[in-house]
Amino acid sequence: MPKKTPGQYFLSKGISPSQLADRLELLYPLEREVLLARASGETLRAIGGRLDLTPEGVRQVEIRALKKLREEDNTAQIQGRRFRLAVEQRLGVPLEKAVEELPEPQPMLVLAYARGESLADLAPSLGLSIIEATVLRDQAVACLLGEDRGSRAGKWAELKAAVAAALIESPLTYDDLEARFPMSRRRLMKLMQELVNEGRAELSDEYPFRFLGVKPAQQALE
Incomplete structure (x- = not known):
């Protein structure tokens, strides 16, 4: 056998x-x-x-x-609940009320984030690539948390886009990624988890495990 x-x-x-x-x-x-x-x-x-x-x-x-x-401990859901609590404590209104001031389609993206949902299914239904949806979502999240637009949230989105692009070029292990994108292992794990949840990266089934890039649907058809 x-x-x-x-x-x-x-x-x-x-x-x-x-x-x-x-x-x-x-x-x-x-x-x-x-x-x-x-x-x-x-x-x-x-x-x-x-x-x-x-x-x-x-x-x-x-x-x-x-x-x-x-264990069914969904990190994205925990992160979403913490985000909702932080916004509601800061603004004093339910998150659903707070997002009413945001331009479309940011309210839908923010509420999906608060529920811990992936953008992989939502983005195409809004006519957006996953990268476009991620940038819009992160800008809205930064705004609701009182951060300057394009600061930490924008840099995080840019970093994820760079890592996703590198993975499309070649599969990379955690060690490869740390060498190419210097950051703590904890931060790198968070970034890779988000990319996998968003459908922008996959994990190989052989050890040593490598992350594989996933081309956006539009690029894959070209």
Whole structure:
């Protein structure tokens, strides 16, 4: 019987590529080492011998790590709720009221952000590319939070666009991305999570994991 690839291992455990991208770096070092070793086909006994653990101990670490990867803690939804709370505390009105002053289509983009929804489906329905929708959304978010337009939100959108363009040229690992776009691993993980959620990047199914670029629909047809 053919040996499973790391991607097949994770899929067989109910872990999607997006979950893996979001959560792998959140595991403890031991959990990550055990999980990647199991995904590469190592036996419980072999891993235990290397890490000075019993096979049952390795199995328990594997179970614990897989449970963490499966948790339905949607980071985008948490971020959206925090954004809503920050705006409503600042302006003293519900977010739905606050967005009424924004030009179209920003209200829809902001409310989708507050719900933790991806722009991958919404942007085309508004006649926008994902990059255009992201820039408009980030400008509106910055405005509602009292930040100057084109400041942090604008720079973040520009950085994401640059990373998305680099991924279309060639697949890149986390280490490759850190070398090309110097930033903390935590910030890089947040950026890549947003790109995957927005449909602008995908994760390969083989270890070492690489991010792949996704061309916008219009470019793909050219």
